[in-house]
Amino acid sequence: MNLPYELQIGVRYTRAGRTGRRNGFISFISGVSMLGIALGVAALIIVLSVMNGFQKEVRDRMLSVVAHVEVMDGQGQALPDWHLTAKQARENPQVTGAAPFIAAQALVARGDDMRGAIIRGISPDDEATVTDLAASIKDSTLSRLVPGEWGIVLGIELARSLGVHEGDKITIVAPGGQVTPAGVVPRLKQMTVVGTFNAGHYEYDSGLAMIHVDDAAKLFRTDGPTGVQLRLKDLFQARDVAEQLSQAFGPQFIVSDWTRTNRNWFSAVQLEKRLMFIILTLIVAVAAFNLVSTLVMTVTDKQADIAILRTLGASPRSIMGIFMVQGAASGIIGTLSGVGFGLLIALNIDVIVPFIEHLLRTSFLPSSIYLISRMPSDPQAADIVPITLISLVLSFVATLYPSWRASRVQPAEALRYE
Incomplete structure (x- = not known):
């Protein structure tokens, strides 16, 4: 099946830059952007999974003592x-x-x-x-x-x-x-x-x-x-x-449930979780918007290619699509890599943390101080899906300005000094 040339060229630009000093530098910046997105997404998944694990652990221990619902005389x-x-x-x-x-x-x-x-x-x-x-x-x-x-x-x-x-x-x-x-x-x-x-x-x-x-x-x-x-x-x-x-x-009766009885604790946990989500999302946003500088440099480097494509009949919309594909590909690769790496850590944190503790000869959660002596983790789709979508949307938004700028390149100006 023949793919649209915008998609073919965009993917080629994503993989290009392995030869030549300038192209190599652009490829390095693009790789750093993808790595930043991946690490930001992975950090979000790991931190929220650990917070979910702590919440579940404390909730289970709490509900081992108290009932789900209480009915009392008013x-x-x-x-x-x-x-x-x-x-x-x-x-x-x-x-x-x-x-x-x-x-x-x-x-x-x-x-x-x-x-x-x-x-x-x-x-x-x-x-x-x-x-x-x-x-x-x-x-x-x-x-x-x-x-x-x-x-x-x-x-x-x-x-x-x-x-x-x-x-x-x-x-x-x-x-x-x-x-x-x-x-x-x-x-x-x-x-x-x-x-x-x-x-x-x-x-x-x-x-x-x-x-x-x-x-x-x-x-x-x-x-x-x-x-x-x-x-x-x-x-x-x-x-x-x-x-x-x-x-x-x-x-004449008072009916209360465990969520209201422990309202302050659960409200505090939810507030902390939202704040951590916002803070770590900013890390993903910074990494995603690094794509702007990468694509701007790519547009500057590829002006002659853009001019040739325009001369061959490519429309400004097609040129914009090429660079949007390049930026979106970087965002997708970085996001999926981050999701995979984050889930790998979150699902094996009960093995990884003891290994690090043994290696450093320390204990992150001493049983004499903390309620829980092991690091719990509970990855949830309700967290992972929004993280993935937000990262993809931020990556897509970051491609708009450089792509628009590429579509505004005039062939005569770009080829004047070639």
Whole structure:
């Protein structure tokens, strides 16, 4: 099949410049432009993939402790019948598990050490159907939470900060004291540490404790569970399901999902991701617009060729097409090379980073400081496709002015000194 001569000549100019000092220099600049585009695109893909990986890792650890959706009484009182509430929630096809809970802030004390914590009253059997953490420690740890025995399970960092181990006694200082003739006296309850859990998320490991829901009802003076936790088939449908349940239950209930409960964290991550996208896109833009200088130099060098083509009947539009093909080819090669290189790094970052750490004898993410000790990566098409399109568009836009300038070359002027 015979290709249009604009395409043939444009591709030839892209590959040309291997002989002659000036042509060689132009070819070198063109290669640098393509390399710049490739590195910019690769950097965008790698950075956004790592950010996606961190977000997914933290989200998974967070959702191993908290439920996808919570349904609570609007007045903060005990639910009249949590079984009925759970049954009504299960009518939604997305709901796969339900468990009662009571959550309140309290002080956890041992000797002179005192820490603030969230005390969550749970039903061990039901809780295992809602959170991954409860399912993993149901038989080994949560089974020790027996109503009336006042056992408590602490986050591993909370236990470490208090210096307690399994079998030690701690004191819970509940909010709202008892009124006595001597004044308001704090309500204290001694409990036995029956185990610890490690969720891998510092916020929960250092500030969450779990007790049996019946003990929590007595400790916080509620007549029963104050809410129901729900697990969904698709965690990304949590907001829609929460809105549906809110309409079904009415204003006397408060329905919240995990995206709203942790809104500040997720908003900060999305903001950082957008800023990194903008910053790294500027790198791609700079590399793409290096094509302008490359094409301007090519147009200057090829004026005699342009004049001959014009003399042979080529139109200004055809001349413009030739140089647009040359610039677009450089942009396409650079972009596709960058996508390939970026995906190669992003998909193998779990091998590359440990190798670099071993080579440099250092650790980029010390487990004693950071939540995650390995570099996660999660390349997503939602990031890669826009990056590719933006790079291609910028490369195409960069060819417009040099190509227009080439189409304005007058044959007589160009051949005067030839």
